[in-house]
Amino acid sequence: MPSRILKVGIAGLGRLGQRHAQALAFRTRHCELVAACSPVASERAFAGEQLGVTRLYEDFDAFIADPELDAVVLVTPTSLHADQAIAALKAGKHVFVEKPLALNVEDCERVLTVAEQHPAQVAMVGFVRRFDPSYLNAYASVAAGEIGRPFLVRSQTCDQNDPDGFFVRFASTSGGIFMDCSVHDIDLARWMLGRPKALRAFASGTIALHPALAEFGDVDNGMAIVEFEGGARAVLYASRTMAHGHETSTEVIGTAGKLSVGEHAASDRVVRSDAHGVRHAVVKDFYERFETAFAAEMAAFVAACRGEQALTLTLADALEASRIGLAITRSLHSGLPEAV
Numbered sequence: 001m002p003s004r005i006l007k008v009g010i011a012g013l014g015r016l017g018q019r020h021a022q023a024l025a026f027r028t029r030h031c032e033l034v035a036a037c038s039p040v041a042s043e044r045a046f047a048g049e050q051l052g053v054t055r056l057y058e059d060f061d062a063f064i065a066d067p068e069l070d071a072v073v074l075v076t077p078t079s080l081h082a083d084q085a086i087a088a089l090k091a092g093k094h095v096f097v098e099k100p101l102a103l104n105v106e107d108c109e110r111v112l113t114v115a116e117q118h119p120a121q122v123a124m125v126g127f128v129r130r131f132d133p134s135y136l137n138a139y140a141s142v143a144a145g146e147i148g149r150p151f152l153v154r155s156q157t158c159d160q161n162d163p164d165g166f167f168v169r170f171a172s173t174s175g176g177i178f179m180d181c182s183v184h185d186i187d188l189a190r191w192m193l194g195r196p197k198a199l200r201a202f203a204s205g206t207i208a209l210h211p212a213l214a215e216f217g218d219v220d221n222g223m224a225i226v227e228f229e230g231g232a233r234a235v236l237y238a239s240r241t242m243a244h245g246h247e248t249s250t251e252v253i254g255t256a257g258k259l260s261v262g263e264h265a266a267s268d269r270v271v272r273s274d275a276h277g278v279r280h281a282v283v284k285d286f287y288e289r290f291e292t293a294f295a296a297e298m299a300a301f302v303a304a305c306r307g308e309q310a311l312t313l314t315l316a317d318a319l320e321a322s323r324i325g326l327a328i329t330r331s332l333h334s335g336l337p338e339a340v
């Protein structure tokens with residue numbers, strides 16, 4: 001068992017990067033957050049002042065050249081993922097990169113090629129739901145045959161409406177709603193269905209509240225159907241405009257039963273029943289819903305880098321999720337079914 005503490009650096013200290021950085025600095029065992037990189041001075045100051053990180057980089061190339069670092073966590077805009085992951089692997093670092101791996105198949109394949117050339121280094125993509133206790137519980141039931149043969153996954157990622165429109169500014173680098181949100185449901189569907197090959201996708205969408213998305217060819221509500229070899233299907237819904245809160249939920253339907261995860265998005269176990277009806281509080285955003293899973297994900301990355309635990313989630317899975325998400329996005333734009 002390796003005893004050395006893993007020295008980790010993080011690039012990207014935005015909405016999610018700050019959360020990952022806090023988890024690495026204070027809540028992940030066997031690692032030390034020693035460096036941080038961001039082009040934004042206030043984000044570097046956050047890492048220095050709030051997390052006690054002393055090695056602060058404005059420049060990404062200088063960051064990955066830091067000889068102190070064993071591993072890097074990339075929480076940067078999606079359009080940068082492929083080139084940054086490749087540069088970090090070539091610099092000899094283990095790499096965790098947020099989802100999606102890249103915004104085109106060629107970039108995903110470039111990362112896989114470089115990762116294959118560096119087999120001693122871990123390369124992991126952040127499909128956080130694979131580390132969520134409820135999804136793991138559902139997966140164990142499916143794997144044990146409890147619902148018979150699973151043939152349909154119906155899954156949604158729905159965010160509470162953000163009147164500030166963060167995701168409108170984010171749209172130029174996110175790849176659109178399907179690559180940004182549904183890519184989680186796509187990976188989940190492949191996982192639950194036993195990694196079948198995807199054949200064809202069809203999508204539609206609408207803009208309910210945020211007309212500025214039209215400039216990016218994006219929508220704030222999108223629906224898609226994915227057909228897999230052997231008859232399995234996935235039905236996906238993604239929304240940016242929920243009134244009540246964040247609702248990620250999934251049904252896995254099999255020949256002998258059905259599993260439901262996350263229905264109604266309850267944030268705790270209190271249900272109020274009174275003259276107005278029966279109701280409960282709702283999780284407000286993805287981080288509140290998946291905080292435990294994000295912590296388990298970072299722990300799994302550190303354990304894999306230290307050689308303690310192999311990862312079942314592979315770069316090939318991330319490539320397939322991007323391939324399917326891209327076919328869905330093409331279909332949204334063409335209005336026609338698209339081959340995956």
Ligand SMILES: NC(=O)c1ccc[n+]([C@@H]2O[C@H](COP(=O)([O-])OP(=O)(O)OC[C@H]3O[C@@H](n4cnc5c(N)ncnc54)[C@H](O)[C@@H]3O)[C@@H](O)[C@H]2O)c1
Pocket residue numbers: 011012013014015016017037038039040043060075076077078080098099100126127128170180286
């Ligand atoms: N797993 C999930 O559920 C989940 C949730 C949210 C975001 N994400 C992913 O995380 C990534 C970041 O999303 P976000 O919402 O935090 O975005 P964000 O825009 O809030 O943060 C991006 C960060 O990257 C920094 N940055 C920009 N260029 C950089 C460079 N060249 N080098 C280093 N840092 C640079 C920015 O300063 C900022 O700190 C995206 O790929 C997104 O898909 C995943």
